[in-house]
Amino acid sequence: MIGTLSGKLISKQAPLLLLDVAGVGYELEAPLSTFQNLPEVGALLSLHTHLNVREDAHVLFGFGSLAEKTLFRELIRLNGVGPKLALSILSGLSVAEFWNLVRAQDAVRLTRLPGIGRKTAERLVLELKDRAGAQVETAGAAVLSHTPVQEARRALEALGYKPSEAARMSEMAYQDGMNAEQLVRESLKRAVRS
16 A cells, blocks of 8 residues: 655646656645645655555545545545545545534535535435544644655655655755755765765
């Protein structure tokens, strides 16, 4: 299973994005909530992922936060909710808004989302209401940061460095004003010199 991907953002055209990870281009589908927080094309990026295997295709989904990925997985476990509908829900509501609606048992508001009828909305509320309390508190807490040091660390990990080594390299090489790409280059230069 592919849990996360870190690499260079090659293109983004909702709902698809292309991420270059060590020379391999991964095509991912992502909700609009993730697209709104994407950096510019060419920047380093790390996404949480879910691989959906079907008879006719393997589809990789990307999420900017662990909370989004967790909600996506909760949704696709439900009868009658597939990945497309789960992406539609994540595109129309934040994770916290969704769990607040479920906790409030507001099926009417859920029907305003594309592809969700009254019966589906009622089933979502009924089947997820027991989990809503704990989820509301943690929703959005795991949003991935896009600071240069963190992006560089993830890029170095994608290049094969151990997480502790990548963190040390990027922190030692960082200077004010550096972007992630400059930081990766400087980290690699220093690694070659030592």
